[in-house]
Amino acid sequence: MIRSTLHNHTRHCDGKNTAKEMAQAALEAGLTDFGFSGHAPAFFDRESTMASEEAYRQEIRQVQQTFQGTLRIYLGIEQDYLDPVKDRSAYDYVIGSIHNIKVEESYFTFDWTQEKLEELLAALGDRELLPQIYYEYMIDMITSQKPDIIGHFDLVRKLNAGEKYFKEGRAYQKLALNALEVAMESSSVLELNAAGYRYRSTPYPDRFLLDRLLEKGQLVTVQADAHDTSGILANVSKAVEVLKEVGFRSSLQWIKGKWEEVGL
Ligand SMILES: [Zn+2]
Numbered sequence: 001m002i003r004s005t006l007h008n009h010t011r012h013c014d015g016k017n018t019a020k021e022m023a024q025a026a027l028e029a030g031l032t033d034f035g036f037s038g039h040a041p042a043f044f045d046r047e048s049t050m051a052s053e054e055a056y057r058q059e060i061r062q063v064q065q066t067f068q069g070t071l072r073i074y075l076g077i078e079q080d081y082l083d084p085v086k087d088r089s090a091y092d093y094v095i096g097s098i099h100n101i102k103v104e105e106s107y108f109t110f111d112w113t114q115e116k117l118e119e120l121l122a123a124l125g126d127r128e129l130l131p132q133i134y135y136e137y138m139i140d141m142i143t144s145q146k147p148d149i150i151g152h153f154d155l156v157r158k159l160n161a162g163e164k165y166f167k168e169g170r171a172y173q174k175l176a177l178n179a180l181e182v183a184m185e186s187s188s189v190l191e192l193n194a195a196g197y198r199y200r201s202t203p204y205p206d207r208f209l210l211d212r213l214l215e216k217g218q219l220v221t222v223q224a225d226a227h228d229t230s231g232i233l234a235n236v237s238k239a240v241e242v243l244k245e246v247g248f249r250s251s252l253q254w255i256k257g258k259w260e261e262v263g264l
């Protein structure tokens with residue numbers, strides 16, 4: 001049973017609800033622990049990231065007070081690899097994610113619209129470079145930034161349904177597995193991100209990566225990546241079913257300020 005989630009957005013970034021509305025929905029959904037992970041400001045993306053970290057922190061602290069005694073609330077942040085937060089100590093946890101690729105001096109978001117992704121691919125020239133660069137970033141992010149949680153490990157697949165832009169065959173799998181080995185040796189926790197279902201038929205990460213995680217006895221944390229109140233536990237039960245199918249019996253949940261292994 002899922003009692004806690006940490007990957008949640010509000011109106012401070014690209015979410016649709018206030019922190020208070022999100023917390024209320026989390027409480028109603030039966031959660032005991034709930035964390036906010038707004039998109040940290042990124043100088044190359046003003047559209048989907050928060051304008052002010054200070055205003056964000058202030059609102060989350062207020063909501064923490066409001067829900068004291070009913071819901072444990074955590075102040076986290078989702079940072080992009082290409083512009084991490086300056087003061088990590090201001091947060092209870094950091095989710096490290098890759099949403100952008102830099103080509104020469106330009107930054108391209110690859111998980112937003114097909115148009116933006118196509119601009120990136122045009123700048124790259126060779127489409128197969130996209131997963132290659134993405135997993136290079138991933139390895140560097142894990143080793144140099146050491147996020148507490150690795151966000152949607154294979155987000156690069158998001159708009160690639162039907163292998164529209166690049167192949168997801170053996171060469172791709174090798175890149176992803178190689179980065180996964182680095183992740184498994186790190187202290188970062190991987191999430192099973194149920195938002196994968198919004199664009200693909202699987203959560204992030206893909207099945208072959210979950211098989212490898214199980215083989216190595218690694219646990220994941222199940223996250224909805226909610227952007228509105230209706231998304232609090234969206235697709236989470238589906239994602240849990242996938243985990244069970246693979247052979248997992250438990251997952252990691254952040255309860256009372258620490259990771260706890262909880263049965264699925
Ligand atoms: Zn993200």
Ligand SMILES: [Zn+2]
Pocket residue numbers: 007008009078225
């Ligand atoms: Zn997110």
